[in-house]
Amino acid sequence: MRQFVLSADDEHELERESAVLDGLNESQRVAAETIHGPVMIVAGAGSGKTRTLTYRIAHLLATGSARPYEILALTFTNKAAKEMAGRIIDLVGDEAARGLWMGTFHSVFGRILRIEGHHLGYTSDYTIYDTDDTERVIKQLIKRYNIDDRQFTPRAVRSTISRAKNKLIDPSAFAQQTSSFLDEKVALVYGPYEMELRQSNAMDFDDLLLNPIRLFEQHPDVLSKYQNRWKFIHIDEYQDTNRAQYVVTRLLSRVHGNICVVGDDAQSIYAFRGADITNILNFESDHENAKLIRLEQNYRSTKKILQLADSVIKHNKNQLEKTLWTDNPDGDDIVVIEALSEKDEAQKLERTIRDLHLRKGYSYGDFAILYRTNAQSRSLEDALRRANIPYEIIGGTNFYQRKEIKDAVAYLRLVVNPRDNESIRRVINYPTRGIGDKTVARLMDIARSGDGSLWTAIKQIEQMGMTARATKAVAGFRDLIQRYGSMREEAPADELARALIKETGILTNLRDENTIESLARWENVQELISAIAEFTEEATSNTAAIAATGTTPGTLGAFLQEVSLVATIDMADDSDRLVKLMTLHSSKGLEFQVVCIAGLEEGLFPLQGATADPADLEEERRLLYVGITRGRKHLFLSSARSRFRYGQVHPAVPSRFLEEMDASVMQTETGRRFGARTAYQDYARPRYGSTTIARSVDDRIAGGEFEDQVYTLERVASDPRDIVNGSRVEHQLFGSGKVIAIEGSADQRRATVFFKRVGQKKLVLKFAKLNLIE
DNA sequence: GGGTGGCATCTTTTT
DNA sequence: GATGCCACCC
Secondary structure, eight states: OOOSOOOHHHHHHHHHHHHHHHOOOHHHHHHHHOOSSOEEEEEOTTSOHHHHHHHHHHHHHHTTSSOGGGEEEEESSHHHHHHHHHHHHHHHOHHHHTTOEEEEHHHHHHHHHHHHGGGGTOOTTOEEEOHHHHHHHHHHHHHHTTOOOTTOOHHHHHHHHHHHHHTTOOHHHHHHTOOSHHHHHHHHHHHHHHHHHHHTTEEETTHHHHHHHHHHHHOHHHHHHHHHHOOEEEESSGGGOBHHHHHHHHHHHTTTOOEEEEEOGGGOOOGGGTBOTHHHHTHHHHSTTOEEEEEOEESSSOHHHHHHHHHHHTTOSSOOOOOOEEOSOOOOOEEEEEESSHHHHHHHHHHHHHHHHHHHOOOGGGEEEEESSGGGHHHHHHHHHHTTOOEEEOSSSOGGGSHHHHHHHHHHHHHHOTTOHHHHHHHTTSSOOSOOHHHHHHHHHHHHHTTSOHHHHHHTGGGSOOOHHHHHHHHHHHHHHHHHHHHTTTSOHHHHHHHHHHHHTHHHHHHHHOSHHHHHHHHHHHHHHHHHHHHHHHHHTOOOSSBTTOOOOSOHHHHHHHHTTOOHHHHOOOOTTSEEEEETTTTTTOOEEEEEEOOOBTBBTTBTTSSSSHHHHHHHHHHHHHHHTTEEEEEEEEEESEEEETTEEEEOOBOHHHHHSOGGGEEETTSOBOOHHHHHHHHHSOOTTSOOTTTTHHHHHHTTTTTTSSOOOOSSOOOGGGOOTTOEEEETTTEEEEEEEEESOGGGOEEEEEETTTEEEEEEHHHHOOEEOO
16 A cells, blocks of 8 residues: 555564564464463563464464363453454464354353353343443432432442452442441442342343352352363453452363463553452462463564653553563654644644655554543544544444433343333433323332332333323333333344334434434434344354354344443454544554654643552553553654643643653654753743644645645545545535445445535445545 | 423543 | 533423
8 A cells, every 4th residue: 555665664564574474483482382271471562462362272273282162262352352363263264263262251251141140040131231321320329328429429439339349349248348438338329239230130340250250159060061161261461350350260260270361560551440460460379380471572663662661661660570672673763742732732743643644654544642531532633634634533432322322222121121220210201201200209119119120010000009191101111112022032133123213202303303413313323223233134144253252143132232342442443544543541452653642741641630649650650651552663742731621721731751751762843852851941932933844744735745646635525435424524516514324335335424405415425526524 | 291591510541 | 511410490
């Protein structure tokens, strides 16, 4: 794709690739070929960790040391699992890999619970409650137990409960060891919360790990079944596993001890979610005969990037000893960009990206902009859109977290599992059908005095002595759910979903509202229906050799459980033409030619409140380390002097992390040596009048400098390939509009566009000459 | 019971 | 700046 003469950099690139293709280095080979006993691979960033794990699994299969169904591989994201699965198939072939289980902890154990959950009193169609559902349940309980308090927010309670669950502390144990005001209050709702989930035949994310432990402890026969089945257990990103994950994999590997974990303690960034770094620190003392292998050669980054990363991480006290080195060239200096505001910052980054794209021929997909909080994406997006640069946001609000989708999904969940109290509360009166707060409150009272299930009360609403009007309304809701529930066995999932959603009136409701937003929501619900159709189709024709995501046959129940566990990062296709925007957390495990880290300011990165406790600050630092080491060739660090937050402009000060960095590999955007003092002076007297590379791009384009190159910024018509779902576009005749769907590919690629003036149109992109607008 | 408008709160990070 | 919550009116 590159249209440019190879530079010295590119030559090295080719070398790197072929080195990787040729196979593994000595340490990696040892790691991959030590198949028996506990193995821990402690590896630095960019050293080919996952690759080593992949090779190890392929090696097991290729040498006949293990049958595919004897191997379990646990990854951090579904995307990682899919990628690993793909490479294994490339190495050993489709047939030899069939039956291998590979996926995230949650999807793999979620699947086991579908099969074995009945031992614990769950049906196989149990519902998975995500964070949002969980917080709604907790909010109810806070109200019910009348323990409302300023700082006692559903979110705080949820995360306290979640942390307790991750540490395997049950409600009664928790009640006995409360140490703070918050803990005491949490103790009051923790028990009822667990009850509520049980009664709803529902599990939260933590239960997906805890219930297997309960299952294995209470049913030794089930445990030994899985112990015998999986003779080789692999865990990627081990530094981010929590107590529960440790216990469950320990149980599974206890008999044979063939457990191989890969991780980098310097990249542990999920302590807030219960990740327990002692898992990796204690692996050796924990497993007898454990073999420790260090991978210290970095294949990814330039020397300067690595040096910078090292200068950051060495400020942390707690870490395993290892020294990263690389054969890669020095590379360019790390550039520190100083901006006036978040808008200015976004514009400077956008220009930087455009500049490198034009000068060095990097594709837009080679760039990533990383930030600490999702809220920062907004200004960056604005700038990229204005500059016509195609981009994609990874993470943020997931499709399945949108309100309209959650509403529709709640109905589907109820058809599968009517005991799901939270879904009942969510949609019993949406769209409005005359069941008000009073009626719902009465139903909840009745439920509580009975078996705790709203559905039990609703099922016999006629006997509950409610007013005729309320009884009729509730009966209507009940009949709807029951009717579809009884059709569930025969009707295909997608048709059932389509008919049900239509009958609920969600779609007409959205269409009648007739605003741009409501029509977009309408479109989203349609998209949900197509997703279900796709899922059922895939499942019936599924010949995939590897159960990458623990896929179960295409039932509605399976669909619902699966979508609760997908992150947007999993869905991101390898669109190499889009600049990627994501949080530093989401960037874990990925790499890019050019990385920009935005918002390096005190209070933002490190975040306010993460500076008081040294342990929190160290985690922030590791997060920065992760970000830096995503970069292969170029790294840009930016900060703004003021930032718009909470609806107000706040002055900002550069991050302390900038001062910790090795200034000998850094320069300012004006090409001066970087140092704390330099930075300060630049802040005091911003030098926007001076010639900066980034700033001059527009002038150089205007001067025709890039005319002979393939990239043009002509505004006649945008490259159809840049038009994606959600793009704002302009048509010569129809005016401006928004792309609400894309179908087909290549010359057949068609976009459904909603135009402000003329409404919806379907256009073949090749001919439509659509122009992307901001 | 349903709908609307004003006000407070909010931003970590996610399977 | 957006979302959610409450109070008030129909």
